[in-house]
Amino acid sequence: MLDKSIKPSSIVRYLDEFVIGQDEAKRILAVAVYSHYRKIEHARRDAVAVAKSNILLIGPSGTGKTLMCETLSRFLGVPFVTADATSLAQTRWVNDEIEAILQRLLDKADGDLARAERGIVFIDEVDKLKAPTGQARGTSGESVQHALLKIMEGAPVRLRSERYIDTTHVLFICGGAFVGLEAIMSKTHGYGFISVSDEDNQNILDRLNTRVKPTDLFEFGLIPEFTGRLPIVATFQDLTRPMLVRIMVEPRNSLYNQFREILTNEGVELTIDGRVFEQIAELAFEYKTGARSLRGIFEEMMTPILYVVPDRDDVVKVEISSLFREPTFVIGKR
Ligand SMILES: Nc1ncnc2c1ncn2[C@@H]1O[C@H](COP(=O)(O)OP(=O)(O)O)[C@@H](O)[C@H]1O
Numbered sequence: 001m002l003d004k005s006i007k008p009s010s011i012v013r014y015l016d017e018f019v020i021g022q023d024e025a026k027r028i029l030a031v032a033v034y035s036h037y038r039k040i041e042h043a044r045r046d047a048v049a050v051a052k053s054n055i056l057l058i059g060p061s062g063t064g065k066t067l068m069c070e071t072l073s074r075f076l077g078v079p080f081v082t083a084d085a086t087s088l089a090q091t092r093w094v095n096d097e098i099e100a101i102l103q104r105l106l107d108k109a110d111g112d113l114a115r116a117e118r119g120i121v122f123i124d125e126v127d128k129l130k131a132p133t134g135q136a137r138g139t140s141g142e143s144v145q146h147a148l149l150k151i152m153e154g155a156p157v158r159l160r161s162e163r164y165i166d167t168t169h170v171l172f173i174c175g176g177a178f179v180g181l182e183a184i185m186s187k188t189h190g191y192g193f194i195s196v197s198d199e200d201n202q203n204i205l206d207r208l209n210t211r212v213k214p215t216d217l218f219e220f221g222l223i224p225e226f227t228g229r230l231p232i233v234a235t236f237q238d239l240t241r242p243m244l245v246r247i248m249v250e251p252r253n254s255l256y257n258q259f260r261e262i263l264t265n266e267g268v269e270l271t272i273d274g275r276v277f278e279q280i281a282e283l284a285f286e287y288k289t290g291a292r293s294l295r296g297i298f299e300e301m302m303t304p305i306l307y308v309v310p311d312r313d314d315v316v317k318v319e320i321s322s323l324f325r326e327p328t329f330v331i332g333k334r
């Protein structure tokens, strides 16, 4: 099922082509996903039930959580769907919504039930399910957690098409920003519970100490059974300005590459000064939406150029030297 050549390290290498930074999260996810699909294979052979380890991704919005899961599923060649916990809490028919999510997974697998049953479901904003939500009409966050718990544990779910989908081997990845969790953690963490000696590796101690504990999530407002189903936790870091710059330039499908491609198709070369990326990163950083605002700023800069270029067959090259200056149109013969 999982290609024999796939190893956690090759998963990370592939992720590196599309996702900037988040090295620790990449490794945790790679190992988790690798073990998950290995376990399924063994479960088949030996018919021994193995507990599934679903994953929780904690980190600010726009730092690559969805992108990472998407990229991962593409590499593994498994069907992938995303859903929003907030919208689950806004409906009174939460089980219908869950059924619809699994139906989408089946659609992504082109109706192949066996493929869908080893797909990945990403549920974002689970931090919004903390109790109480104050939602009068919808379903309370806590009942949504219970409903999700059932399918995360593994259950046959009847779809509208009258078919049953078994979620036992579906990998669930939950995500959320968990604003306020750090305060809870700094309150409860400390070396108090482990004895430290000089021989102990400080890095390992630090890692243990910054680990998100189930009790932290419980105090945050998730029910224990739900956190218990998410034993693997990966934390995503805030993106720095240099990371924002790299995001615009480095990935295979980076914004820079996308717009160069568009202009190449017009027979025009595009060059953008390194300084421009820094200026855009600076603005995006101020917006505090991770990498989300990069595209908008980039599009705004490119729109006047994309408007003019098709009318100008004397232009062979466009140079942008500053976000705050008009671009230079280089004239030549195409
Ligand atoms: N670490 C990253 N590397 C590359 N691109 C990123 C990264 N983080 C965010 N992005 C860009 O920002 C967009 C939004 O990111 P997303 O993965 O949806 O964030 P999240 O799910 O953490 O809120 C993505 O489509 C991607 O273009």
Ligand SMILES: [Mg+2]
Binding pocket: 062, 065, 066, 067, 124
């Ligand atoms: Mg997201």
